[in-house]
Amino acid sequence: MLLIPSSSITTFFSRTLLNPNSRTLLRTMASNSHAFAGNPIRTKTPKPTDPVSPQSAIQTLKTLLISGQTGPFSPDFRILPFRKGRPLAGWTTEGLKWHLGWLSLGECKVYLENSEAARLGDDAFVYLGCRNENGDDDVVYWAVDVSEVSELVNELGARHFCFVELRTLMVATDWADSTAMGYLAIAGHARALLEWHNTARFCGYCGCGTVSAEAGRRKQCSNELCKKRIYPRVDPVVIMLVIDKDNDCVLLSRQSRFVPRMWSCLAGFIEPGESLEEAVRRETWEETGIEVGEVVYHSSQPWPVGAGSMPCQLMVGFFAYARTLEINVDKEELEDAQWHSREDVKKALTFAEYKKAQLTAAAKVEQMCKGVEKGQNLSADFNVESGELATMFIPGPFAIAHHLILSWVNQVPVDGVGPQKQAAGSISSL
Ligand SMILES: [Zn+2]
Numbered sequence: 273m274l275l276i277p278s279s280s281i282t283t284f285f286s287r288t289l290l291n292p293n294s295r296t297l298l299r300t301m302a303s304n305s306h307a308f309a310g311n312p313i314r315t316k317t318p319k320p321t322d323p324v325s326p327q328s329a330i331q332t333l334k335t336l337l338i339s340g341q342t343g344p345f346s347p348d349f350r351i352l353p354f355r356k357g358r359p360l361a362g363w364t365t366e367g368l369k370w371h372l373g374w375l376s377l378g379e380c381k382v383y384l385e386n387s388e389a390a391r392l393g394d395d396a397f398v399y400l401g402c403r404n405e406n407g408d409d410d411v412v413y414w415a416v417d418v419s420e421v422s423e424l425v426n427e428l429g430a431r432h433f434c435f436v437e438l439r440t441l442m443v444a445t446d447w448a449d450s451t452a453m454g455y456l457a458i459a460g461h462a463r464a465l466l467e468w469h470n471t472a473r474f475c476g477y478c479g480c481g482t483v484s485a486e487a488g489r490r491k492q493c494s495n496e497l498c499k500k501r502i503y504p505r506v507d508p509v510v511i512m513l514v515i516d517k518d519n520d521c522v523l524l525s526r527q528s529r530f531v532p533r534m535w536s537c538l539a540g541f542i543e544p545g546e547s548l549e550e551a552v553r554r555e556t557w558e559e560t561g562i563e564v565g566e567v568v569y570h571s572s573q574p575w576p577v578g579a580g581s582m583p584c585q586l587m588v589g590f591f592a593y594a595r596t597l598e599i600n601v602d603k604e605e606l607e608d609a610q611w612h613s614r615e616d617v618k619k620a621l622t623f624a625e626y627k628k629a630q631l632t633a634a635a636k637v638e639q640m641c642k643g644v645e646k647g648q649n650l651s652a653d654f655n656v657e658s659g660e661l662a663t664m665f666i667p668g669p670f671a672i673a674h675h676l677i678l679s680w681v682n683q684v685p686v687d688g689v690g691p692q693k694q695a696a697g698s699i700s701s702l
Contacts, residue, residue, distance in 0.1 A: 305571075306572075306574075306672055306675065307442060307445070307447070307460075307573070307669075307671070308442075308456060308457050308574045308575065309457060309574055310453065311457035311458055311460075312454040312457070313400055314401050314457075315402060318399075318402070322402075324347055324402045324410045326399040326486050326487030327486060327487060329402070329487060330394070330397060330488075332347075333349060333377070333397065333412075333414065334397075336377060336381075337380065337381060337384065342378065343376075343378045345377050347411065348376075348377075348411045348412070349376065349377040349380075349412050349414065350374045350375070350412070351380050351416055352373065352374055352375075352400070352413070352414065352416070352458070352459070352462060353373065353375065353415075353416050353417075353418045353428070354415055354416070354418065354419075354462065354463065355417075355418055355435040356419050356435070357437075357438070357466070357467055358435040358437050358438065359372060359373070359415075359436065359438060359441070359459040359462065359463065360373030360375075360433050360434070360435055361373055361433065361435070361441060361637060361640075361641060362433045362434075362641055363637065363641035363642065368634070368638070369449065369452055369634065370436070370441060370444055370445075370455075370634065370638075371455060372458065372459060373428070373433045380416075383424055383427050383428070384418075384421065391421075392416065392417075392418075392420075392421070393484070394484040394488070395417075395488070396417045397414055397415075397416050397484075397487065397488055398414065398415050398462065398466055398469070398487065398488030399412070399486075399488055399489060400413040400414060400415055400458065400461065400462055400465075401413050413458075415463075417466045417469070417470075429643055432641045432643070433641060434640040434641045434643075436637055436641075438459055438460065438463055438576065439577045440636060441456060441633075441637065442456060443629055443630060443633040443668065443670065444630060444633035444636070445630070445670065446630060446634075447668075447669040447670065457574075460577070460584075461574075463576050463577075463583070464574070464576040464583045464584035465504060466583075468504045468505070468584070469484065469488065469491070470583075471583065472491050472504075475494075475495065475500055475502065477493065477498055478493060478495050478497075478498040480495035481493075481494045482494060482502060485501075489504075490502060490503050491503075504584070505584075506574075506586045507541070507582045507584070508542050508585070508586045508588055509539055509540065509541055509542075509575070509578075509585050509586065509587050510540060510542060510552050510555060510588050511537050511538070511539040511587050511589050511672055511676065512537055512538055512539070512555070512556060512564075512589070512590045512591070512592040512676075513570075513589075513590070513591055513592065513676040513677060513680055514537075514538060514560075514564060514593075514594050515592065515593050515594060515680065516594050516611060517593060517594075519611070520613065520614050521611040521613055521614070522612055522614075522677070522680055523538070523594070523599070523609055523610070523612075524536060524537070524610065524617070524666070525537075525538055525559070525601075525606045525607075525608065526606065526607045526608045526609075527605075527606060527607060528607045529579075533663065533665055534664070534666065534667065535664050535665075535666060536666055536671075537589075537673045537676055537677065538559055538560065539555070539587070539673075540554075540555030540558075540559070548588055549567040552567045552590050553567065553592070556592060558602060558605070559601070559602050559605045559606055559609070560600065560602070560606070561596075561599060561600030561602075562595075562596055562597065562599065563595040563596040564592040564594060564595065565593050565594070565595045566592075567590050567591070567592050568590060568591045568593075569589075569590055570589040570675075570676055571589050571672065571675065572586055572587060572588045572589060573586070573587045573671075573672040574586055574587075575587045575672075587672045589672045589673075589676050599611070612664075616664070617666070617681055618681050619662055620665050621674075621677070621678060621681060622662045625662065625665060626668045626669060629668060630668075
């Protein structure tokens with residue numbers, strides 16, 4: 273049996289659900305325990321008057337990149353290269369885990385010949401944050417898209433760095449390791465911004481090209497008559513665990529794209545003019561024919577690794593209490609949907625399999641960084657989640673669906689009126 277770390281979301285629920293006001297607490301829960309949340313270098317929205325504003329920082333960065341200066345540089349710059357949406361990662365032999373491939377400005381100057389640096393447009397750089405570290409100088413963090421700089425791959429490969437699919441890093445991350453979870457959040461934030469730059473090349477109002485502004489934090493239409501300001505958008509997705517209180521069951525579903533034996537929560541996009549609660553009820557009704565009454569907010573998770581061309585989705589999680597039980601699956605949306613008992617769902621929380629998948633993915637990242645798997649097709653990454661031990665399983669601890677389901681599993685129903693309190697200590701024994 274594996275123990276869930278004391279800092280995890282699970283323990284939060286063990287505390288809150290013992291409290292009679294647990295539902296109120298659930299609504300106010302911070303979501304920084306989820307993968308991709310809790311970015312340690314995200315700072316308050318910078319102002320032009322800040323000592324190191326994004327505008328001033330990018331001018332300094334660009335000047336220094338093409339200058340003959342060799343350092344030291346002030347402020348200190350840390351630059352995370354991305355290639356086709358994949359962050360640069362390295363492997364730490366001590367501790368056997370991956371880390372982000374931050375480069376100093378000096379290293380960037382070596383790897384990016386002056387001509388290459390000059391060729392990178394403003395769109396290639398995005399400001400990630402600024403921190404005053406250890407009372408020393410400010411450190412300014414950047415992501416740079418080097419998809420067009422072909423020579424860089426060999427240079428970095430020689431240092432045992434490799435561009436790795438974010439989804440692979442997500443599965444490879446030990447969810448008990450807060451430092452590694454911080455890396456994941458930084459990479460997710462950076463990827464979302466860089467991908468947004470790739471999809472926001474033209475103004476939606478007049479069709480003219482856009483230019484980067486505020487060090488990549490927004491874009492602006494280049495047409496002098498339009499000059500629309502364009503900000504990164506987040507696409508909210510409702511994800512809900514539909515609960516049958518009377519029979520102590522939950523509704524889980526399968527999509528055809530899922531790996532075999534994986535079941536998860538229902539999810540769907542919000543339509544214009546619709547509240548989150550309405551979206552939960554509509555999506556549940558459309559996909560399964562089940563009518564939902566009460567909808568209770570659980571938590572939310574940034575999701576920069578979703579399918580399609582949306583750079584950053586925000587998964588907004590709910591408990592949805594069913595009013596009707598008859599399932600009528602929309603086969604165009606789902607492969608199947610079924611009610612599952614608490615015992616069956618508990619067995620599907622296969623922590624041994626999650627750990628195995630994490631170690632397998634970590635070994636893959638190690639091999640990639642050491643050049644063993646160079647050139648391998650990464651499209652099969654999702655398969656590392658697939659388990660071998662249980663008859664069914666649910667997504668791993670990196671997904672909000674996991675936490676919605678785990679929260680419910682660890683609640684104890686009271687006289688058929690639904691989960692209100694929890695047996696002390698039951699979570700730590702998972
Ligand atoms: Zn325009």
